Amino acid sequence: VFAALRASGATRVAIEDPGFLGHRLLLRRAGLEAVPVPVDGDGLRTDVLERVDADAVLVTPAHQSPMGVVLAPRRRTALLAWARARGALVIEDDYDSEYRYDRDPVGTLQGLDPERVLLAGSASKVLAPGLRLGWLLAPSWLDGALAEEKAYADLGTPVLEQLTLADFIATGGLDRHVRRMGRIYRARRDALLAALAHRLPEARVHGVAAGLHAVILMPEGLDEPAWLAAALRRGVLAHGLVHSRLAAGPPGAIVGYANQPEPALAEAVARLAAAYAEVV
C-alpha cells in the first residue's frame, strides 16, 4: 500500500501518535515522511490534523493502536472532510476489531467513502499470523498501482489459504470461530484486569473493550525501560510505550493477553508488579 501510495505521487502521510511502530518503519521504507498527529481519548486529534500538510492519513479508528480508543463520530466526520478537501487518501487499518467485548461494532470509514478510504484487514489476529493473509478494500484509482506493487513484491499470495479462508467464511466457520474465541479472549482479558487491579493497582488500563491487548499507563517518573527489563529478567515480555510514541507521555506497556491461559496471565502480572517494586 505504501509503495503504491508513493508511486501515485504522495510524499507525506499523517500518522497517529502514539501509534504502531511497524507503520512508521514501513512508511520510511517506502520513502514517505510520517507526520505525527496526537491521539486522545476520542482518537486522532482532527483539530491538529487540519493544520497538517499531508497526502494521506493512516488511522486505526476501530481500536486505536496501541491506545485502544475508538475514533469518535465527530472526528470521523472531520477526518473525511479533511481528506476530501485535500484529495488525500485515508488508510484505515482494521487489524483486530473482530473481537469485541463491551461495545457494539464500529462501522468502517471505508463504507462512508470508498473512493477516499482504503481499508486494510488481516487474518493475523482473527485467525493466525502464520497464515500471512490480509485484504484491502481500495479506491478504484489505486487498483493499478496496488496490482503492480503486489506483482513485484511476490507475484501473488499463496492460493490454498485464500481458498480455504473463503470457504471458512462462506460456511459460517469464521463466525463460529470468532464467537468461540471471543469467549476465551474475554475470560483472559478479565483475568488480566483482575490481576492488575489486585497486584498492580498503580496501572491505569486502557483500550480493553476490544482487541487482544491492553495498554497500561504507569505513574510519571517510572523508568519504563528499567521496569520492562526487570520484567523480562522474570520471563515476561511487554513492549514499552516508548516504541509507540514520538511525543512525550507517561510510561507504560502494551500487554497482549490472547495466547496465555488465565493462570499464566495472573502470574505475568505478579512478575510485572515485582519488577515494578524493584525499580521504583
Add this chain to the structure above:
Amino acid sequence: VFAALRASGATRVAIEDPGFLGHRLLLRRAGLEAVPVPVDGDGLRTDVLERVDADAVLVTPAHQSPMGVVLAPRRRTALLAWARARGALVIEDDYDSEYRYDRDPVGTLQGLDPERVLLAGSASKVLAPGLRLGWLLAPSWLDGALAEEKAYADLGTPVLEQLTLADFIATGGLDRHVRRMGRIYRARRDALLAALAHRLPEARVHGVAAGLHAVILMPEGLDEPAWLAAALRRGVLAHGLVHSRLAAGPPGAIVGYANQPEPALAEAVARLAAAYAEVV
C-alpha cells in the same frame, strides 16, 4: 535478494542475454543496473564477462533461461574465478532443473563456493506456482540484509506450506512426485518435438533436455510479433524471444509444454504452423 544486494552496496549486475525478463524488471525495481552478457551453446560467455565491471552476476547454469543450455565446466570455473577476483556475488537461479530427461544432474555452483554463490530454488515448477514457495542458500555475509528485506517485504512466508513441503521431502513424497511427473512431462515434451518435426520443420528446437519449456528458433526474416499474434488469434499463446533478448537475434518463441496433454500440444503446434504460413 536484489534489494539485499543493493543494500550491501552493489550497483551493477551482469545478466544473461537472452535471459529472463523478470530478472531485468526486478533488478531495475531494486535500483540495480543490468549489464547484458551474451549466451551461446555453452551458456554465459565468460570471456565477455571478464571485461564487465559488475558487483554480481545472475545466471541460470543448470538450464539457461530461456535457451536451455547448460553452463559448460570450463565456463563454470571461469565464472567463479571472475567472482572471486572481484569479490562479486554469483546469483544462481535454479528454477526448473528437477525435471531432466536426457542428461545427468548438473552440480550447483553454490556447492563449489558457498560464500561466493547464492543459490535460489523454487517450488513453482517442481510442484506448483500457487504455493509461492522458494528457498535460498545464501552466503553468511548476506544473512542480515536478506532477513531485513524479508521482514519488510512480508514478515515471513506462510507456515503451513513450509511445514507441509518439509514433510513431503522428508517422507520421500517429493522424490516420487518428481519421478511420476517427469514421465508425464517427458511424454509431453516428446509429443511437442514430434509435432514440431512434422508440422513446423522450419523450427530449430533448443533446450529440451531438461525443464518444462522448449525454445524454437525460426528462419531469419520472420516477423516474430506478427507470427505470434496470428497464433494468439488461433488460441495459442507463446512468448516471443523479443522479451528475452537485448541484443539482436533470430526470431523464435518459448513454448511451455508442462500443463497440456499430448493431443493439445500437437494441436497447438498445428496452429503455430498455420500462423507461420499466414505471415511468411
